[in-house]
Amino acid sequence: MRIGVIGTGSMGGILARHLAKLGHEISIANSRGSESLTALAAEIGATPVAVVDAAKAGELVIIAIPTKAVTDLPKALFANVPSSVVVIDIGNYHPELRDGRIDAIDCGMLDSQWVALQIGRPVIKAFNNIFAKSLLEKGAPKGRKGRIALSVAGDSLDAKAAVLRLVDDLGFDPVDCGDLDNSWRQQPGTLAYCQDLEAAALRRALTEADRSRIAEYRAEQEARIRRSMTSQTAEG
Numbered sequence: 001m002r003i004g005v006i007g008t009g010s011m012g013g014i015l016a017r018h019l020a021k022l023g024h025e026i027s028i029a030n031s032r033g034s035e036s037l038t039a040l041a042a043e044i045g046a047t048p049v050a051v052v053d054a055a056k057a058g059e060l061v062i063i064a065i066p067t068k069a070v071t072d073l074p075k076a077l078f079a080n081v082p083s084s085v086v087v088i089d090i091g092n093y094h095p096e097l098r099d100g101r102i103d104a105i106d107c108g109m110l111d112s113q114w115v116a117l118q119i120g121r122p123v124i125k126a127f128n129n130i131f132a133k134s135l136l137e138k139g140a141p142k143g144r145k146g147r148i149a150l151s152v153a154g155d156s157l158d159a160k161a162a163v164l165r166l167v168d169d170l171g172f173d174p175v176d177c178g179d180l181d182n183s184w185r186q187q188p189g190t191l192a193y194c195q196d197l198e199a200a201a202l203r204r205a206l207t208e209a210d211r212s213r214i215a216e217y218r219a220e221q222e223a224r225i226r227r228s229m230t231s232q233t234a235e236g
């Protein structure tokens, strides 16, 4: 597949690397321009491009940038991109640690619903609930005992099916989380968030999540990250 990856940090870089290794034709873009990506692109076998060209790269686009940066993307980025192109949002909203307050999300809009609204395109939510290190190291062949599962949420059944296949190809058991209105089940701090669960346990975690606790889950996750950053600093 021809895939555009917007954002080449921890997550975008790993996804681009793995997808290139699988034989996909990858275009990568960041905020600083294609020249800043020459070395990475050569190393992983991708093409460095501008953000607007990554959006037009082909059949699938992955948005792998901080939530607060979504509003900095070029206006009408997807205006001339065919509706058949699948857009994946891997983002998580971290208001205290990184993104600042986004009122619409604080008032109840789901992270990926907000992203979809900003870019004017439906998105599929995937890869937001695995840490970069696990994504890098823990993919495994289909059928391997202990294979980690990843959930995918979105409204278009065809687009979601394509992303579920990609999850499998990348070495993870694909689990359908439902439509985008169910994507809160895999947002930060939920039982399904970054726990490296197998498929049955992930399905259970998605089912047992409590919608009334979305903000609490998020705050708990931010507190966890803050504690882990403090202890890492203390350990030097």
Ligand SMILES: NC(=O)c1ccc[n+]([C@@H]2O[C@H](COP(=O)([O-])OP(=O)(O)OC[C@H]3O[C@@H](n4cnc5c(N)ncnc54)[C@H](OP(=O)(O)O)[C@@H]3O)[C@@H](O)[C@H]2O)c1
Pocket: 006, 007, 008, 009, 010, 011, 012, 013, 029, 030, 031, 032, 033, 051, 064, 065, 066, 067, 069, 070, 072, 073, 090, 091, 092, 093, 127, 128, 129, 130, 131, 132, 133
């Ligand atoms: N790290 C994880 O373990 C993890 C796991 C799951 C999900 N996530 C989520 O995935 C998203 C990306 O996280 P990350 O850890 O990969 O972030 P990161 O390492 O900080 O990388 C962010 C990337 O986004 C690019 N970027 C920022 N603003 C941009 C813009 N306006 N246009 C184009 N590119 C832009 C940056 O490019 P420049 O360097 O050129 O600015 C950089 O390549 C976040 O929403 C995060 O919450 C992260």
